[in-house]
Amino acid sequence: MAQRLQKRDETLSDEAKQPTDSIKRLRFIVLGSDEVLINEACDTILMLTDAKKVETIKSGGKCEFREAYVSGRHVSVVKTPTYWLENLKTYLFFSKSVRSMKSDMEFSYSMVFPGPHAFLLVLGDVRNSGKEHYLLRALSEVFGQEVLDYSMVLFMHGYSNRDIGRNRCVKKCSERYHILKDNEDNVLKLFHDATAIKQRKANFFTKDLELLYKAETYFKKEFDATYEERESTLRGDLAEMKTAEENLRAKMTEMEKQNSENVRELQDLREELDQLREELDAHRFRENRLRKDLDASISREKQLSQEIVALKEKKYELKEELFDLRDHKRRVNAELIASNEREISENKVKSLSGRECEVESKPIDSQSSRSLEGEGLNPARQNIIQDPPNI
Known part of the structure; x- marks a missing residue:
């Protein structure tokens, strides 16, 4: 708990010492006697469109709390009721009226804890009856005379400087006023003027x-x-x-x-x-x-x-040729043998007849004739019947 309080008080103290251009949270309390003008002022300050108005309004008894983000700043506005001025118009009962309104005014103050950066008094006519200054007086009765250093008159229409200088409320706020217009530059100038007051002890008001x-x-x-x-x-x-x-x-x-x-x-x-x-x-x-x-x-x-x-295949053919040659050889041999046998028989016949007729002929070489007779073939025919070479 102590740490949370310490953190909150450090935040508040730092916020009170911040330069005006670096303030990221702005809080205002808006007062006046004309309901239409007060609503118009709140919507212009918050730069609200019709679609956003219902979402941002929060009732706090007879006061209304509104908030929005304007140019990177979180802006909070408390709209006070218009009947306050009706209760204060009779000077005879002013003190009694202030005492009866004190709780409501303190409640509006608590809605923007730790305090507003400015109290904005909304006026529609610079040539007013002068009764609105009662609201500023009531603020000083409830919160002390220092509250007027944080008060400013907010005009909804333009006027000449001569008329504004004669206004009693402007004089009571030490010549502080702002002519509000529905554009961002004018609203940002209001933020600057509301927080750049030299005689203040802090950037926002606090009791x-x-x-x-x-x-x-x-x-x-x-x-x-x-x-x-x-x-x-x-x-x-x-x-x-x-x-x-x-x-x-x-x-x-x-x-x-x-x-x-x-x-x-x-x-x-x-x-x-x-x-x-x-x-x-x-x-x-x-x-x-x-x-x-x-x-x-x-x-x-x-x-x-x-x-x-x-x-x-060639070998098979050669074998067949060889077989044919062997058959031919056998036939030739057979024919030669038959021919030799015929010749031998003929020779025998001839030899027998020659021996009888030629007793005185030359002697024949008995050895060579015997060899020929013994073989049964003459030398020329023996060469013919030799076997052919094997393939």
């Missing part, structure tokens, strides 16, 4: 500013003690983180070393792979060449097989 400063001082001391303790803890954590960082760096160095070794191994593996690829290509080349040689051998084998078949 408890001194209390806020005291709370800030108290929480600052508590925060400083907590900060020192937290800083010590963080320093210890930082030392541990540095140690862990050094360990991580050592691990990273080792990992980088291992990585470089892995890179070298990978390079070696790539070189081996390239070498294996070259060897594989050489093997494939030799394989292709061997396949070509094998195909040529198969082709030659087929050709030789065909030649062998042809030779076998």
Whole structure:
């Protein structure tokens, strides 16, 4: 709980000290006597279209809370009821009326906690009856005279500077006024004028500013003690983180070393792979060449097989011719034998008749004639009947 209060008070204190151009949240309380003009002023300040009006209105009793984002700023507006001025118009009962309205006015203030950046009094006619200044007086009765430093008159129509300078409400607000127009530049100028007032103690009005400063001082001391303790803890954590960082760096160095070794191994593996690829290509080349040689051998084998078949057929033919020659040989031999036998018989007949007729003829070579007779063939015929060569 204390931490949440500390955070809230630090936020409020920082917001109170912010320069006007950097304020991201703006809070306004709008007062007046004309319901139409007040609604028009609220819608113009919030830059609301008709589609967004229903979504942004929140009732707070007799006050209405509206909010929207305008040029990156979160703007909140509290629209006060118009009957306040009716209760204040009778001067005789002014103090009593203020006391009866105090709770309502404080409630409207609480709707924009921690306080509005400005109280905007809406006027439609610069030549008014002068009764609207009662609202400013009531504000000073409830919140103190300092509230007038945060008050501004908001005119809905343009007037001459001479008429505006005579207006009692403008004089009561120390000549602070703004002529409101329905465009973004005019609205942004209103934001700047409503927060850039030099005599203010803070950028927004709060009844408890001194209390806020005291709370800030108290929480600052508590925060400083907590900060020192937290800083010590963080320093210890930082030392541990540095140690862990050094360990991580050592691990990273080792990992980088291992990585470089892995890179070298990978390079070696790539070189081996390239070498294996070259060897594989050489093997494939030799394989292709061997396949070509094998195909040529198969082709030659087929050709030789065909030649062998042809030779076998030729051999078969030669065998048949050989058989025919042998038959012819046998027939020739048989014929020669028969012829020789006839000749022998004829020779025997002739020899017998010659011996009887030629007693005184020359003697015949008995050895050669016996050899011829013994063989039964003459030398010329023996050469004819020899066997032919084997094929």
